[in-house]
Amino acid sequence: MYKKEVMVTNQTGLHARPASEFSRTAASFKSDIQIEYGEKRVNAKSIIGLLSAGISFGSKIVISAEGEDEQQxxxxxxxxxxxxxxE
Known part of the structure; x- marks a missing residue:
C-alpha cells in the first residue's frame, strides 16, 4: 500500500466538477484507491462517495492505493x- 496526505486548497473543495475529475483520474488506474477524511473512508473511483465525504477547502485527506500501479x-x-x- 502506498499513501500520501495532501491538503485541499481548491476554494470550493471537492464539489461536483473536481470530484468528477478526481474519480475519472482514479478510474484510469488498476489499483484500489481510497480517500480518508476524518472518520470517513471512500472509494476514490466513486463520485458519489467523494461528494458524500464533504471534503472542503483546507481539508487534509489521505490518498491511498493498493495494486500494481499504486504509487503512480x-x-x-x-x-x-x-x-x-x-481550476
Missing amino acids: AVEALKDLVKTNFG
Missing part, C-alpha cells in the same frame, strides 16, 4: 489536488 495512482491524484483540479 497516488502521485497523479496528489498532483491533481495540488493544482486545484485545473
